Amino acid sequence: MKQVLRLMTLAILVSLQSCDNNEIDKNTAKDPNSPEIGLLPSHLNNAGTAHDCATVSQFGPNSYWSNTIVNSTETNFLKQQNNSASSLFGLNNVPLYFAAGSGTFNALSYGPPANYIIWGEEMLSGALNYGRIAVGYIAAHEVAHQVQFRQGYPSVTGASNTELEADGFAGYYLRKRYTTNWTEVDPAYRFAQSIAGASGSSHGSAPQRRSALRLGWLLGQYNLSNSNLDYYFFYYYNSYVLPGNGKSTNMVKPKDIDSNVHKYMLSKMDELKDINSGKISEDEFANLSNN
Incomplete structure (x- = not known):
């Protein structure tokens, strides 16, 4: 729920912890909207190094990038809500990333230059305890911050x-x-x-x-x-x-x-x-x- 100030977005990094550089393909295509030094979380996951080598900035020290949080069904539902809110407010689908593990009870919306959202697994799990509508509400709240960032x-x-x-x-x-x-x-x-x-x-x-x-x-x-x-x-x-x-x-x-x-x-x-x-x-x- 917490909004991250624009100036902080310039310093969003993932701290790499004793990674073997050979584990990550140096030729992997970089994504300018990615929140971790240009590498997509999926690239790290495919290399089998996400848990050991990448801690999600602004989340706990035991957090790690993942393509799925809670389970694939609820992850897809969250994606659908994010895309639906983006569409309603006239935005292209806002990039959405996931932080798994402990210390992930948060959802953060980041401003320029990247403009993306990160959902934590503990946040999604907590919202689901209140029902899926809570997921829709938080998803729309975070997309609303993207409207604010992009349109003033x-x-x-x-x-x-x-x-x-x-x-x-x-x-x-x-x-x-x-x-x-x-x-x-x-x-x-x-x-x-x-x-x-x-x-x-x-x-x-x-x-x-x-x-x-x-x-x-x-x-x-x-x-x-x-x-x-x-x-x-x-x-x-x-x-x-x-x-x-x-x-x-x-x-x-x-x-x-x-x-x-x-x-x-x-x-x-x-x-x-x-x-x-x-x-x-x-x-x-x-x-x-x-x-």
């Missing part, structure tokens, strides 16, 4: 805005591509919040994350471009949901927001403010209406 979002600066917008994009994705039944979404949120903890840290507080996810879900009824999704999200979230003030009837519609969307959001603003304030509990949140 979020448009509004703030301590938690990057992560909260990714939650909103993930909610939008779940509505568009995964389910139209809101009660199925709650396990995904509960897994995400179990990672961030009660305080939420840079990801925002628990009520903030719930309201961001719900706002993205509600906007998922409409077909929005990435720029409109970013703009609509922050117009309603930062202007009305977070402050918790202002009557819905007094909300002025900006000229560049669709009239139907604005009318609908007026009808949901009190609900969103009650989610953010904690007036709507986690249990009540799980049983909100689909629309």
Whole structure:
């Protein structure tokens, strides 16, 4: 879930530990998007050296590159969710790599110049404990960071805005591509919040994350471009949901927001403010209406 800062991406390496250089074909084609000195994880695996010679940067010292995590069925499902989210947000399939072994309870989205995502095996296993929808949610959240990296979002600066917008994009994705039944979404949120903890840290507080996810879900009824999704999200979230003030009837519609969307959001603003304030509990949140 943690987003890695752009500057850190310039230093992403894999530490090679007492490898025999003869084990890796020097003529292996290099991939400029690869997170480990140009060699694909599959090349290391084929050479039989992944576990002994490559530790995945930003993961534990016993991590190693793998083509499969948990099992092939769940790995393929994760790939499908990554590709589906990439397609929805207008990106070419975002390169996806896997870290197996211990110390892999994380999923990281890396920015320029490579722009790729790494999922840890322990993260995938943990998400599956809450159901496959949790995998879809985290996959969309990480792809949302790729949208931010590549297209210059979020448009509004703030301590938690990057992560909260990714939650909103993930909610939008779940509505568009995964389910139209809101009660199925709650396990995904509960897994995400179990990672961030009660305080939420840079990801925002628990009520903030719930309201961001719900706002993205509600906007998922409409077909929005990435720029409109970013703009609509922050117009309603930062202007009305977070402050918790202002009557819905007094909300002025900006000229560049669709009239139907604005009318609908007026009808949901009190609900969103009650989610953010904690007036709507986690249990009540799980049983909100689909629309």
